Amino acid sequence: MSRLSVVMILCSGGAYAAPQVDKYSFLSYTVLKPNVGVGSLDKTNSSDSFYVLLAVKWSYLLDDQLGISSRPNGLADTSPVSLETRPLVYPNPFSLSDGAVLGYRLSRNADVEIRIFDIRANQIFKQRYDAGAYGGIGNTYNKLSINRSIFGGYDLPAGIYFFVISSEGRVIGKGKFAVVPK
Amino acid sequence: MISRIVMGDFSRKFLGITALWVVMVSVILGADYDMLTDLGSSAETISRGNVEGFNFTASGMFENPASLAKIENASVGLFMTTLMDEAAYNNLALATRTPFGVIGFGYAETSVVDNPITAQDGNGEYFVTDTFDYRQGILRAAYADYLLPNICFGVSFSQYFNNFGNIKAAGANFDIGITFDRPDVSLSGFIRNFSPNSAIAFDNGNGTKSYEVIPTEFVMSGKWMMSTSFTVFGELTSRNHGNLYAGALQFSPNEFQDLQINGGYRQFYVLDKIKGGITLGVSLTLLGVKASYAYEKIEDHPQYDSKNYFSVSINL
Numbered sequence: 001m002s003r004l005s006v007v008m009i010l011c012s013g014g015a016y017a018a019p020q021v022d023k024y025s026f027l028s029y030t031v032l033k034p035n036v037g038v039g040s041l042d043k044t045n046s047s048d049s050f051y052v053l054l055a056v057k058w059s060y061l062l063d064d065q066l067g068i069s070s071r072p073n074g075l076a077d078t079s080p081v082s083l084e085t086r087p088l089v090y091p092n093p094f095s096l097s098d099g100a101v102l103g104y105r106l107s108r109n110a111d112v113e114i115r116i117f118d119i120r121a122n123q124i125f126k127q128r129y130d131a132g133a134y135g136g137i138g139n140t141y142n143k144l145s146i147n148r149s150i151f152g153g154y155d156l157p158a159g160i161y162f163f164v165i166s167s168e169g170r171v172i173g174k175g176k177f178a179v180v181p182k
Numbered sequence: 183m184i185s186r187i188v189m190g191d192f193s194r195k196f197l198g199i200t201a202l203w204v205v206m207v208s209v210i211l212g213a214d215y216d217m218l219t220d221l222g223s224s225a226e227t228i229s230r231g232n233v234e235g236f237n238f239t240a241s242g243m244f245e246n247p248a249s250l251a252k253i254e255n256a257s258v259g260l261f262m263t264t265l266m267d268e269a270a271y272n273n274l275a276l277a278t279r280t281p282f283g284v285i286g287f288g289y290a291e292t293s294v295v296d297n298p299i300t301a302q303d304g305n306g307e308y309f310v311t312d313t314f315d316y317r318q319g320i321l322r323a324a325y326a327d328y329l330l331p332n333i334c335f336g337v338s339f340s341q342y343f344n345n346f347g348n349i350k351a352a353g354a355n356f357d358i359g360i361t362f363d364r365p366d367v368s369l370s371g372f373i374r375n376f377s378p379n380s381a382i383a384f385d386n387g388n389g390t391k392s393y394e395v396i397p398t399e400f401v402m403s404g405k406w407m408m409s410t411s412f413t414v415f416g417e418l419t420s421r422n423h424g425n426l427y428a429g430a431l432q433f434s435p436n437e438f439q440d441l442q443i444n445g446g447y448r449q450f451y452v453l454d455k456i457k458g459g460i461t462l463g464v465s466l467t468l469l470g471v472k473a474s475y476a477y478e479k480i481e482d483h484p485q486y487d488s489k490n491y492f493s494v495s496i497n498l
Contacts, residue, residue: 086310088298088308088309088310089298089300089308090301090302090308092297092298092299093297093299093346093347093349095392101308103307103308115482115483115484118216118452119216119269119294120220120265120269120450121266121483121489122450122452122481123482123483124452124453141305141306141307152453152454154454155213156213158213158215158216158344158351158384158394159316159344160268162266164483164484164485166484170484171485174485176268176294176297176298177297178346180386180392181384181394182392
């Protein structure tokens, strides 16, 4: 749930740098300078004081379920997403009728795309998972089922298959699994 | 009167056997075995849309076995590629002419190493306990000869096997083929896995077995030399799913016929859907050694965008 908060930051002594925040957290900011008006600063006079009024929309503030409550300032983590464990399928090898599970742990909530390829590099599965939802949850061991239903009911021939996990336009992990007949 | 009765009996038996064969093919259920030959068996053939039947080197035994008959003395063929830096494909074929026809032996394999065997810890997370190497292969023996000056016949026997660590699989079948040649037009037809009720048996290492059907294919292809420089290829492959088409155009300069530049299109199954793709390649023959390269685009992979194939053959 999003909450609206207002933060007023006062700076003096010639510094006018604002806190480093990401674009998702702030709606707008206004720089106020005595006798100057909104939106202008005298950058050549380093002794000027100024006021910065920030209107903030916090999308993930102090939400334990979304995994960023440990950050001291409550801001969204924008560091590059990575896998904190090697992505693995269990059990492996397995029969498609029994099924298996792909498990992986993300460093933070992130949009994730998973593709599966056969041994001739043909894509046989592709699915996107949203950040904070099933498959895209950070600091949690995500588990995704691999069974006949994800391939449209098709029974894969025995062999080796390869999966690739991508996020934010880059590959963050990959692996392989073996399918045997029932 | 008697000949009519005899012919009538023969016709009924022939129709009965044919009908039984068709029923046996059509009622086969379960997943089809993944055929290693679906990738292609030489860069030269792949560059021509994988139109099979016109590879006149030892590697031709992995296509229409009748094409071996065109070997005059002896031939060696080698094919290799690695896909996604993981799956290594290789084949080696040898063939020689004898007083009784051409005989050949070949081995084709695909392998993927270091496949993880996994377990689950107390937190419900997975870890690797061991690894195994995967190997899928074909051992092939072939024979071919001329029936008539422009008709060749061939047969090959295949032993299939798979290894998934302690899970082993094996099966066998055979191919039969025929080719027909005219000055500008050649035709090729063969049946891959002629025995329709053949299966690969997987021994799961715990006393149980499971099976996959070895699919039967009918492959008919043709080649037309439009001129000394341009040759057109076409193919129809029929499997129990349906029909696949392929075609290619080959260019060979009049001044340098040892160079062949190929462009083709081939269809293939991905799950139960038919996909298609372009193939390109080049072959160069020098001092009896033919070196070939083929390129094929990979769709939708975030890391790899192409497959590259290489083959070398020597016809003595």
